[in-house]
Amino acid sequence: MTEQSAAVSKSLRTENPTGVQITLDHVSKTYPGAKSPAVDDVSLQIPAGDVVVFVGPSGCGKTTTMRMINRLSEPTSGKITIGDKDALSIKPTELRRSIGYSIQQAGLFPHMTIRQNIGLVPGLLKWDKKRIADRVDELLDLVGLDPAQYAGRYPRQLSGGQQQRVGVARALAADPPVLLMDEPFGAVDPITRSSLQDELLRLQSELGKTIVFVTHDFSEAVKLGDRIAVLGQQSKILQYDTPAAILANPADDTVAGFVGTGASLRQLGLVRVKDIDLESRPTAHLGDSVDALRAELAAAEHDWAVILDHRERPVSWVREGRLRQANIVDDVAEPLNELISIQATLQDALEAMLAEDHASAVVAGAGNRYQGVVTLETLITTITHLRHTPNAPAGVDSTDVEP
Structure with a gap:
């Protein structure tokens, strides 16, 4: 791994990770009656505080490999170390209570409230009631759900995306150093999925857990991923490296098949919106008179403005030409259907632009407050830069490349 690609892999990690290293040493799994192992002789080191993604075709053994870490699937042979502890020497129930686990469709208990679901593992660990209640409220805030509004509801009263947020909160409830995630966002729509990915990146930047994430989606x-393990049949490790290194230099034809023909576009997934300089646009607030905005736009380079609510959150946009026909901006504002997070990738930004048929995308930060816009010109410059320097760390200086 180059120093530059290592810099990319560490760009999202907190300076003080709470995660621990995981080591798989010649681990295999053979099911009773099977002629060959489902997982055959896997050795892998997962650094503390990293997000490591297992990706591979269906049936290759990636979920089984992950589930052996918390012994939901017992290894037939080999050794698994979590921190400085031999996982096979710990009682399975104790081990599982010390490792967070998040699955597709959240896996919430339907007869329990959201508070009861999140507080389940702390309760099993004999935390006192006040500590559990405080932890539940803290986690709901952390995943963007108001405790007063959601804690007393049942899973069926939440959307799919909200349920997945609760599933992540439950996995984090006992503050585990390790979080296992088995295609947790696979059952939600693409827009919600992108939002949940952004939320996970934000949480990881704050918490620094060691996360093992299983997916079949290379994007x-x-x-x-800080690192990606591309797995073949029986979980054979075809390549284990940073996303930048794999995109630039696939180890073999199988890995190249995962990367696909759109490697240049996929490299947009290496750069976060927070790592580039955003452009500004004129703004106004709901209820404002159009006079000041009309004058500002007349003197500006661009002919549209972002409309914010009283909490500085972007809610709509307006074209200069329509301001002639209104007294307040609300009368002529158009809905802002695609809003991207500061944690999103430039690939997310491109998809938002295509969905809106627009040459720019509006960006929101903490509390969904307006941050600026990212433009198509920035994306083109970034693709060109990454094509010439594929292992460059995040943060692209557009002056480095001729337009």
Whole structure:
């Protein structure tokens, strides 16, 4: 791994990770009656505080490999070390309570409230009631759900995306150093999925857990992973490296098949919106008179403005030409259907532009407050830069490349 690609892999990690290293040493799994192992002699080191993504075809053994870490699937042979502890020497129930686990469709208990679901593992660990209640409220805030509004509801009363947020909160409830995630966002629509990915990146930047994430979606692996393990049949490790290194130099034809023909576009998934200089646009607030905005736009380079609510959140946009026909901006504002997070990738930004048929995308930061816009010109410059310097760390200086 080059120093530059290592810099990319560390760009999202907190300075003080709470995760621990995981080591798989010649681990195999053979099911009773099977002629060959489902997982054959896997050795892998997962650094503390990293997000490592297992990606591979269906049936290759990636989920079984991950589930052996918390012994939901017992290894037939080999050794697994979590931190400085031999996982096989710990009682399975104790081990699982010390490792967060998040699965597709959240896996929430339907007869329990959201508070009860999140507080389940702390309760099993004999935390006192006040500590559990405080932890539940803290985690709901952390995943963007108001405790007063959601804690007393049942899973059926939440959307799919909200349920997945609760599933992540439950996995984090006992503050585990390790989080296992088995295609947790696979059952939601693409827009919600992108939002959940952004939320996970934000949480990881704050918490620094060691996360093992299973997916069949290589684009998701590029977006989320500090490192990617591309697995073949029986979990044979075909390549284990940073996303930048794999995109630039696939180890063999099988890995190249995962990367696909759009490697240059996929490299947009290596750069976060937060790592580039955003452009500004004129703004106004709901209820404002059009006079000041009309004058500002007349003197500006661009002919449209972003409309914010009282909490500085972008809610709509307006064209200069329509301001002639209105007294307040609300009368002529158009809905802002595609809003991207500061944690999103430039690939997300491109998809938002295509969905809106626009040459730019509006960016929101903490609390969904307006941050600026990212433009198609920035994306083209970034693709050119990455094509010439594929292992460059995040943060692209557009002056480095001729337009």
